[in-house]
Amino acid sequence: MIRLWAALVCLVLSLSAANASALSALDIMTFADSFQCQDKFPHHSFCEAVEFKPWTEQEKAVVGAYLAKINDPRLQGILKTIQTGGITKIHRVSHSARWFNNPQFRRVEFVRSAEKAFLWVNPVTNVIGVTDSFFTGTPFMDPYAQVDRKQINILHELLHDFDIATNHAFSMEVFEQAAGWGYNGKEAAIVGVDYEQVKAEFKQVMSLMKEKRVAEAYALDREMGRKYGFPTLYAMTNQFEGFAEVIAYAIFDPTAEQYYSKGLQNYLETVFRATYPL
Ligand SMILES: [Zn+2]
Structure with a gap:
């Protein structure tokens, strides 16, 4: 009986230890206020296309609340992988961008895209950008998931982050x-x-x-x-x-x-x- 109790206490302790160390996406991501473009890479055209800007406290609170809810136990390994080998900075941008090869200058250049993505992961520059659309876009409650689709969108982008970090x-x-x-x-x-x-x-x-x-x-x-x-x-x-x-x-x-x-x-x-x- 004592042994059973000891086992139960152990189990409870290990469960609470697991909870205490459970990661959320908010624990691993940081909000970055600026980004440096270069003559070579990432070329200045990237900064011109997406327009980096500092986060406001209110925007950080909005995005932070979504990140905090990405804490499912099944995601722990995925979050740890991003934490150790993935993109962990989130930037605030105005727009999305496409990239192309400029053979004349032998460099990758960027151009603004009309796409109204809420947020994007750029695998060429390793930047995650949250656009203006994220804050102005139509809210939509998913009828089955009972969460705002922006919640699912953020996890979707973090999974691209994970996919890049693990080389597919x-x-x-x-x-x-x-x-x-x-x-x-x-x-x-x-x-x-x-x-x-x-x-x-x-x-x-x-x-x-x-x-x-x-x-x-x-x-x-x-x-x-x-x-x-x-x-x-x-x-x-x-x-x-x-x-x-x-x-x-x-x-x-x-x-x-x-x-x-x-x-x-x-x-x-x-x-x-x-x-x-x-
Ligand atoms: Zn995607």
């Missing part, structure tokens, strides 16, 4: 198999579904976006994606986006297990087990 170790072969990515004779696609139909449906989402019917676009993206066993149609457009979407919704959408395939569910277990404990 979890978004290539294992993920391709689980999600059904393959070559359909024409392009990389999810095999076993009518991929032309999927692309046509995603086009509808994009045209709603263009018409600024953002909430409708998001709802359609979710509804159609779920029918195929994915969180969104967007998750079906490319495997790296799929990787980020599948994990982000597994964390925030408690109904995900109702529509994720067995393959995806096994894949998630593998990723969480492989990353934690490190």
Whole structure:
């Protein structure tokens, strides 16, 4: 009996120890107020395109609250990996940017993009930028996850951060198999579904976006994606986006297990087990 008690006390102690050391994304990320561009790299055109600016206290509080809620025990290994080998600074920017090669000056240059992303990870410059749209964009409560989609977006971007830090170790072969990515004779696609139909449906989402019917676009993206066993149609457009979407919704959408395939569910277990404990 004493032994049982000792075991129980041990268990309780180790559980509380685990809780005390549980990381949230707020613990590992820092808010950076400036960024230095160079003649060579990252070229000045990057700073001109995205327009870095200092954070206000209010913006830090808003983004900080979302980061603090990224603290699921299943994410501990992923957060630790970002902490030790990933991008840990978050910058405040006005815009998004695209990069291109300038052969004349033999350097990578950047140009502002019209894209209204809430936030982005630039794998070329290793910068995470939170744009003005994040604060001005239409709020949208996810009907299944019961959180604001901005919450899911932030985790989605951190998963790109993790993916870069691990050199795509979890978004290539294992993920391709689980999600059904393959070559359909024409392009990389999810095999076993009518991929032309999927692309046509995603086009509808994009045209709603263009018409600024953002909430409708998001709802359609979710509804159609779920029918195929994915969180969104967007998750079906490319495997790296799929990787980020599948994990982000597994964390925030408690109904995900109702529509994720067995393959995806096994894949998630593998990723969480492989990353934690490190
Ligand atoms: Zn993405």
